[in-house]
Amino acid sequence: MLDIEKIIKNIPKTELHCHIDGSVRPETLFELAKSNSLLVPFSSIDTSIEYFQVKENCNSLNEYLEKFNFPLRVMQSKENIYRIVMELIEDSKKDGIIYTELRFAPLQHENGNLTAEESIEATLQAMKDGKDKYGVVSKLILCSLRHNSVDDSIKVVNLAKKYISYGVVAVDLAGNESDFPPELHKKAFDLAYKSGINITIHAGETGIYQNILKSIDLLHASRIGHGIYAYRDSKTLEYLIESQVTLEMCPTSNLHTKAINNYVEHPIKTYLKQGINVTLNTDNRTVSNITLIDEYINLISKLNFSLDEVLKLIRNGITSAFVTNECKNLMLNKFNESVKSLNK
Template sequence: MRITHTLLKRLPKVELHCHLDGSLRVETVHDLAQKDNIEVPGSTIDDLRSALVIGEKRGSLEDYIKRFDITLSVMQTPENLERCAYELIEDVAQENVRYIEIRYSPILHTEKGMTMGESVEAVQRGLKSGEKEYGVQSGIIICGIRHISPEASLKLADIAVRYKNKGVVGFDLAGVEENFPAKEHREAFYLISNNNINATIHAGEAFGPSSIHQAVHYCGAHRIGHGTHLKEDKDLMNYVNDHRIPLEICLTSNWQTRSVRSLKFHPMKYYYDQGIRVTLNTDNRLISGTTLTDEFLLARKL
């Protein structure tokens, strides 16, 4: 059978690593900015798209993350958050995604007085409206942020506990890896594990396998986001394999953030051949300018 973009788009799919604040429609960012009188780059949608979408402009993870300042500026009210969540479900339904886990950090949406709890409820309303309309099931993953503080991560973990079985299905640690080790946030993950909540952690994306080691052994991660550098520690790789810890692979964003030299050097196929459980994901549909179908097509070429 000839594998085409059309065929892959029609196949039923699952996505486990998708950031809400990196997956808005550029038209929605523009619309919300105009509605709320928020200054964003450029005067046209094309200008804004150029500022938001990485495209061929490779850089560091820190450069990549800066673009979230733009999207976050229009995601500070319950109404806007609900719309963004609904539209994401609408978008993924167009490529036959049947289940998606959407992650975000409520603490980044409190600039205008919205509480973290109110933000979770707004996102959940949007997701449920999307499910009712398109049949796409979803779950929320709450993100702690490495470079904010362990205390903030603990508060976010408490939010995850409060909204367990009310939309929240897991807890994550995202943000800059270097100089912000996962082990500093282990109190948050103790709260998570003590309440029988699943954990996934960004690790081995922009730092070496020691970051993955901390995620697994200090924080009890059940999944690893990215894990690009896992191959550098064969003993740890065998442990991850033996314990059936899946990797959330994001091909396009790994190339854009220089986590890999080029896609032909991406270790996903190597991991797959070793028997490691790998999943394909977009990471940030808007920022990376990709879809899950695009990621499957890239994987086929590895």
């Protein structure tokens, strides 16, 4: 392992933007598809990969989203969801992550004999057991989907209210941003806001920079998923700097969805220098075939990040977590200790 890789691995980190269904281990997907007797177009793990992972020449967000079909088909039982979440927590541990916020859309797991409540409970149980087994604290964000009705989003907010004391920390709006603007779901996010639930919204991921300020103003978002297109509007940039609303950035995913044509075009370094509160995340570990360590190494090798800049991103990831100040301070202490030992 390269020195820098070892250093980054050993520094306590958080991850704030990771979709469970986009981060199922390929071997597990293959095994569960077979053992659940699903009709599948592949007969070996090697031939299955193209159904779970994007190729370098992926053309759009919609092509990217097709890779979620198989994970969603296997995530229709408590046992499968439990195993998948436990494995994801183990993978997070391998990245040196001490706190992770995982997310999924509970209404997408009602296609078998499962209720949305049962899918959430299986996930929360795995998170509890994952903390005991791997020492990684994980919390859950419930996603509603842009192409679904506002009533569906309200259902998701009510689920978040029900499980807020059991490990759910926020609600999110995800999916096709081009055809379904944030305001369609305002009623649901007003309810979340009034109920004191944290809000993060996918916005400015596919070229529509206006969705960033709309998500903050109309949907009360305190964090934005991606926000990559903020650079197209000076007012948006100024607002992000002033408000310190967090951007959950995921450069490899942005490359795959063609939000950028080339890794070096990614604005994450410019945003960091401008004083925007940016964090680094994987988005979908399996779909993009990436770990959080890989993401940090890419910043260093492709965008010339210095170690100080990497440390700033890690620190932002801790201070932007949806936890109490007391929890943040505990994590900051661990982070500071680790950084101090680097200088010895």
